[in-house]
Amino acid sequence: MSLIRWMFKFLKWILLAAGLLTVVLVYRTLQFNPEPSSIDKLTPISIDYPSALERVSGALKFKTVSEQNPEDGNPQAFLDLHQYLADSFPKVHKHLKLTKIGELSLLYKWSATKSDNDLKPILLMGHIDVVPVDPSTLSDWTHPPFAGVVGPENIWGRGALDDKAAVVAILESIETLLSEGFEPNRDIYFAFGHDEEIGGNNGAKEIAKYLANKGVHFEYTLDEGGFVTQGLLPGFEKPIALVGVAEKGYVTIELSVQSEGGHSSVPPKSTSIGIISQAIVRLETSPFEARLVPATEEMLTTVGKNMPFTKRLVFANLWLFRPFLLNQLSQSKLTNATIRTTIAATVFNAGDKENALPINAKAIINLRLLPGDSVDMALAHITRSINDPRVKVSVIRGGGATPIADSDSVFFNQLSKVIDQVSPEKQLVIVPNLMVGGTDSKHFIEISDNVYRFGGVKINPKSLSGFHGTNEFLPKKEYHRAINFYYNLLKLNQ
Ligand SMILES: [Zn+2]
Incomplete structure (x- = not known):
């Protein structure tokens, strides 16, 4: 077979595959629609x-x-x-x-x-x-x-x-x-x-x-x-009711470094301040992996069904676009916090004399854990990312996320109905939410x-x-x- 003929054959297959993929994506998107709501709004109760x-x-x-x-x-x-x-x-x-x-x-x-x-x-x-x-x-x-x-x-x-x-x-x-x-x-x-x-x-x-x-x-x-809110989620205009079904875990960790101290005229290569600063930089540059926990995925799916076609295409085909979506959600601090365990350095203490090397340096970092991440897993990630035995890592307090409540229970459905009934907003979208x-x-x-x-x-x-x-x-x-x-x-x- 000549090279030209082979290339044509190859191109034919590529076009066929692309065509098939388009059909699958569009079909899935057209099937991906919000459930029609027929809730009758209630007249507000009359009180003084x-x-x-x-x-x-x-x-x-x-x-x-x-x-x-x-x-x-x-x-x-x-x-x-x-x-x-x-x-x-x-x-x-x-x-x-x-x-x-x-x-x-x-x-x-x-x-x-x-x-x-x-x-x-x-x-x-x-x-x-x-x-x-x-x-x-x-x-x-x-x-x-x-x-x-x-x-x-x-x-x-x-x-x-x-x-x-x-x-x-x-x-x-x-x-x-x-x-x-x-x-x-x-x-x-x-x-x-x-x-x-x-x-x-x-x-x-x-x-x-x-x-x-x-x-x-x-x-x-x-x-x-x-x-209930409106205009808070980027790119989503409809009014939305966020019902918290879980809350992230909370862990506070202390980082500490002890060094010899001494006079600042004969310093070592890095002081305890340098060592602990580097540890924090390493943590900030090695975030926890992003992922969609079930509550967030359900929220995005419901939100996605109410979006215009091009955006709906993404949500209807998460099997293909998940990495793209996670990347998009990482861009804002609000949405980033819903897709990963976060780390924030909140307290920093070291040194008290301008010409003395600090002996102790301490920092506090506060983590918010996604459901599924344990304190031990978080601690392992921190230690691995810092990768410096001179930095002591110890948990001060905290625990993992709460379990995710059932978003299809009798009560969740009752709650959704009442929220809709007492809300004057038309086309209210009610979604479970990870707090x-x-x-x-x-x-x-x-x-x-x-x-x-x-x-x-x-x-x-x-x-x-x-x-x-x-x-x-x-x-x-x-x-x-x-x-x-x-x-x-x-x-x-x-
Ligand atoms: Zn409060």
């Missing part, structure tokens, strides 16, 4: 809304701050808030049993009136503590952080987003249901921790221990975390079949900066949505 706004405004005035050092805290502010809630929600405090755990956390039990079924109890959560306000930012706040100002559009103050308003919205919805004579068909618990912002060890963790000792096991737990931050709900994993995270409000990218930041606010209509959300969710239990 100005009074409800007054009640939430009052709660925001208590300085229930979780300081990093608990000694600096103000327990009286929490006790005052407890009293305020008791005065503001008299029916809740008459009909539900309140137990204070760790003195400052609140656990309410709403007992079932009919016990002729074997429904497991459920748990709704929130937290009454807030993060501190950096004094240097005070002048940047439109309204003072603890004034509880309600303006024409927004509710202003620390805790409006995270998470005091959600706690008050839950209480508001129970109070409304009680005034309508609602009787639950199963035991419903409400847990409001007082130290979520510093890990929840004296609040939520103790509540979980208390309930475990009583043999309580929940069908599901619902905590803060997820929300990169932590919540108190991680303490309830052992005593819940499933743990979900969703707070019932829409948060736009602008108000998102208020989370732990300056100018925290919640639009008034979103507070109404939250009450409506909890009310309708609770109402399913009758």
